[in-house]
Amino acid sequence: MQVVIKPDAAAVAKYGAAIFIQQIVTKPDSVLGLATGSTPLALYQQLIDAYRVESVSFKQVKTFNLDEYLGLAADHPQSYRYFMQQHLFNHIDIRIEHTAVPNGNAPDPLHACNDYERQITAAGGIDLQLLGLGRNGHIGFNEPSSGLQSRTRIKTLTAATIADNARFFQPNEYQPHLAITMGIGTILDARKVVLLATGSAKAAAVKAMIEGPLSASCPASALQLHQHAVIVIDEAAASELTDMAFYQHIERENEALLRQLKR
Numbered sequence: 001m002q003v004v005i006k007p008d009a010a011a012v013a014k015y016g017a018a019i020f021i022q023q024i025v026t027k028p029d030s031v032l033g034l035a036t037g038s039t040p041l042a043l044y045q046q047l048i049d050a051y052r053v054e055s056v057s058f059k060q061v062k063t064f065n066l067d068e069y070l071g072l073a074a075d076h077p078q079s080y081r082y083f084m085q086q087h088l089f090n091h092i093d094i095r096i097e098h099t100a101v102p103n104g105n106a107p108d109p110l111h112a113c114n115d116y117e118r119q120i121t122a123a124g125g126i127d128l129q130l131l132g133l134g135r136n137g138h139i140g141f142n143e144p145s146s147g148l149q150s151r152t153r154i155k156t157l158t159a160a161t162i163a164d165n166a167r168f169f170q171p172n173e174y175q176p177h178l179a180i181t182m183g184i185g186t187i188l189d190a191r192k193v194v195l196l197a198t199g200s201a202k203a204a205a206v207k208a209m210i211e212g213p214l215s216a217s218c219p220a221s222a223l224q225l226h227q228h229a230v231i232v233i234d235e236a237a238a239s240e241l242t243d244m245a246f247y248q249h250i251e252r253e254n255e256a257l258l259r260q261l262k263r
């Protein structure tokens with residue numbers, strides 16, 4: 001795991017966006033795994049800005065989103081498909097047929113889950129996967145107790161996650177308790193993973209993910225098994241880490257090494 005600690009959320013987004021831009025510039029037909037939630041919003045804005053100044057084109061890019069609420073149609077304002085259209089896809093030159101979000105309204109959701117796995121495989125697998133982090137350590141909608149090798153399937157959301165996401169729904173609006181999500185095994189198959197977490201509310205989950213045992217109790221701890229996992233956090237999210245000074249030292253060493261190699 002590479003742990004990168006930045007002073008604030010804006011610097012986290014900038015660092016994360018630079019990884020995505022470099023990926024697309026290096027491989028214009030990259031397959032990206034994308035996430036929803038409030039954390040990736042600033043990164044998406046950076047990608048939109050880069051597209052507008054012609055630093056990057058998404059014409060050949062393909063995307064697969066992590067998850068979707070079960071029972072919400074694509075045009076429902078709280079659906080993750082709608083979120084992606086509003087916050088990224090409508091503002092860049094990506095081809096809509098190259099963007100995939102699990103179908104929350106599929107007549108046969110179990111088939112839709114298996115089909116999603118097949119689509120990812122047919123696209124050649126995910127080159128770079130973006131992740132946020134739930135306060136209980138979930139990634140995608142893989143709640144605590146999720147199998148560490150799980151594949152795309154239907155998951156029941158915890159009361160904590162439902163409460164955390166209630167802010168996006170109107171007081172009397174139906175809020176799904178089930179979702180389709182890529183599994184932890186699906187996420188671990190991505191060639192590179194970038195997880196962003198900001199704010200003190202995520203500090204306990206960040207500690208469990210980085211310094212806790214590998215455990216289904218903290219699904220994000222599965223990233224300890226990944227060969228190219230970059231964890232980008234702000235100081236507030238890093239505040240409970242025991243070895244914070246060591247991670248900062250490693251980053252300084254890495255940067256110095258990179259400068260030397262570039263000479």
Ligand SMILES: N[C@@H]1[C@@H](O)[C@H](O)[C@@H](COP(=O)(O)O)O[C@@H]1O
Pocket residue numbers: 035036037038039040066067131132133134135138139140141161165
């Ligand atoms: N399914 C999403 C996750 O993919 C996301 O990481 C999490 C955290 O969201 P936020 O970034 O708003 O804290 O929320 C939801 O549960």
